[in-house]
Amino acid sequence: MTFFPLFHNTNHLKVLLIGGGNVAKRRVKTLVKAGVSFDLMSICVNDGITELVENAGGTVTLGAYDCDEVMRGYTFICALTDNRTVNHQIAVDAEAMGLLVNVADVPDDGNIIFGAIIDRAPLTIAINNGGASPVLSSILRQQLEQLVPKAYGQLSRLVGTYRPQVKKALPDTKQRSIFWHQVLQGPVAEAVFSGKHDDAESMLKDHLKEIDSGGNKIMNTGEVFLIGAGPGDPDLLTLRAFRLLQKADVVLYDALVSDGVMALVPESVERVYVGKRRANHSVPQTGINQLLVDYAKQGKRVARLKGGDPFIFGRGGEEIETLAQQHVPFQVVPGVTAASGCSAYSGIPLTHRDYAQSVRFVTGQLQDGSVNLPWPELIVEGQTLVFYMGLKGLPLICEQLLAHGMDINMPVALIEKGTTQDQRVLVSDLTQLPAMIEAEKVMSPSLFIVGRVVSLHDKLAWFTSSRES
Template sequence: MTFFPLFHNTQQLKALLIGGGTIAKRRAKSLIEAGVVCDLMATAVSEDLTRLVESTGGLVTIDAYSSDEVMLGYSLILALTDDRAINQQIATDAKGMGLLVNVADFPDDGNVIFGAIIDRAPLTIAINNGGASPVLSSILRQQLEQFVPKAYGQLASLVGAYRSQLKDALPSTAERSIFWHRVLQGPVAEAVFSGKHSEAESLLKNHLKEVDSGLDKVMSNGEVFLIGAGPGDPDLLTLRAFRLLQKANVVLYDALVSDGVMALVPESVERVYVGKRRANHTVPQTGINQLLVDYAKQGKRVARLKGGDPFIFGRGGEEIETLAEQHVPFQVVPGITAASGCSAYSGIPLTHRDYAQSVRFVTGQLRDGSVDLPWPELVVEGQTLVFYMGLKGLPVICEKLINNGMDKNMPVALIEKGTTQDQRVLVSDLASLPAMIKTEQVMSPSLFVVGRVVSLHDKLAWFTSSRDV
């Protein structure tokens, strides 16, 4: 590590920028926004840079650098001229006076550098690679920005306001650490992230009041995160889902959650498989519901990972009904449902002005195992049908649709393991598909799409899986 990161109190910094180009404007803007008083010296200065410096009381001097006397009274010097020799002289003089100095484009000539910053005041995250690649730092900042919600700053302000109060209540540093770790990863934090600031402060105050009753009591409340894992591609997981996975103590996952998504679960997290395949339920639904309650009441943060979206043929409603009855806190994170994800990766738009003006999601397997559906309602021109869990009943579905008036030549697609590298798309017509799947050995999970939009597959298919190579 060549440059060690330090954070300076901007109220105690006064900067002199020597040079008036584009970099000077960028540096002045960053420093002024952070609260640093800036003066500027240059042989030529643009009007907008002059206004920027003078807007906060800074002075602009039109002159060339001549001696270190101009640095008196400053704590930070920025050498930003177009002449490297002059910048080197400025840096040498500044270091001789024991000052902080930054040199544009040549970080080793100075003794401080500017990193990429994620500002979540009062929280600040700085990225530093020793000046090797400012562009790389910028790219990393953009990637990190999406994983650090702006609400983190509000959370920092909230807990900061109560640090002294907790210190009085819990003299032990170790106990305070345990308390804040749980608060910052529990309902208080989630309330802040949801925009419920009053509720968050109320929860925090209640925790502080309960400290006198013992830390175990304060920390005994668990929570359940009902998370939609999407159709398979881990890149389709939402940012909120990813964040909650990182703070979970235990994950209950089903058979439709892909290996790619499970790879995002930290190694330290307990994993409980509760998968359900046709006629093979590892854990009955009532058992899953009770497991969620039991883990939460042990004070654990429980992530319930469900393939697709938990509220679309995912029994998510049944699970949170039990949680609500048992007064277990929970939150629901929507996921990309299989119909949307798989059709998109197959180049099949579910709606299209020329082919389909509506779309209908249908379960291909009812509670009693039958496929007794309102068939006349499903046979509508200009409508796309998407059947979930319909592989076993597919021959019956095709027969019923035709018998109720659907064109036997209606384009259909069977999408196997959609959005993953094992994706396979079988395109046929309503009458021919049952015979095709007998020879193709299609596996679950598979999605069945019926409608004229399927005819666009050959033209719009964009995703290439390992099976297409």
């Protein structure tokens, strides 16, 4: 580690920037945002810099650096001129005076560097790589910006406000640490992230009352995260879903959750398979509902991972009904539903101005071998039909669509294991597809699309899986 990270109290810094070019302008903006007091001197100053400095309460002095006298009264010097020899001399003089000094483009000439900053005041995250690559630090900052919700700043302020009270209520360091871990990874934090700051503060106060009334009693509140895992590609998981997976104590997952998504679950998390395949339910739905309740009432954070979106043929509504009845806290995280994900990865837009002005999702899960669907409503020109869980009943579906008047040449597509490296797309028509899927031995999960938009597949297909390459 070449540069040791430290955070300075901005109230105790007085900065002099020497130089007036583009680098100086970036530094000025950084200091203004941080609320640091500063002045600037330079032979010439780029447009806009003087206004920025003066609006921040600083002064601009026109002139060249000639001696260390100009540094008197400052704690921090930025050498930002276009002349490396001058910058080096500024650094030598500043260090001789025991000052902090940053040198543009030559980090080793100074004793500090600027890092990329993620500002979630009062929480601040800084990234530095010893000045080797500012671009790399910037890229990492952009990635972390997505993973650290802006509400972390509000959470930091809330925790800071109640820290003295918690310290008084829980003098034992270990107990206090457990308390804060539960606050920062539990319903209080999630309420802040959801914009419910008053609810979060109320919950925190309630937990403090519990401690006051029960000695060193630590809260034991569980919660369920109903998470849509998407159709397969782990890159389609939402940032919120990823964040909640990282804080879960136990994950209940079904057969449609891909190995790629499961690989994102930390090794320390307990995994419970509750998969359901056609005619083979490892755990009945009522059992899954009860498991969620039981784990949550043990004080655990429970992630319920469901393929696709939990509210589109995912029975997520049934699960949270049970949670609501049992007064178990929960939240729902939408996922990319199979229709959207599989069609996109197949180059088949579900709607298109020239081909389809509406789309309809239909369950193809047939009961007792019967077909009980509103067929006349499905035979509409300019409409795309998407059948979920329709592999077993596909021959009957094709037969009934034709029997109720659908064009015999209507293009159809069967997408097997969509969005994954095992994706396969079979395109045909209503008369030939049943025989094709039997010959090709198509497996679940699969999605059946009917409509003129399927004809765009050859032109728009962009994703090539390992099976199709």
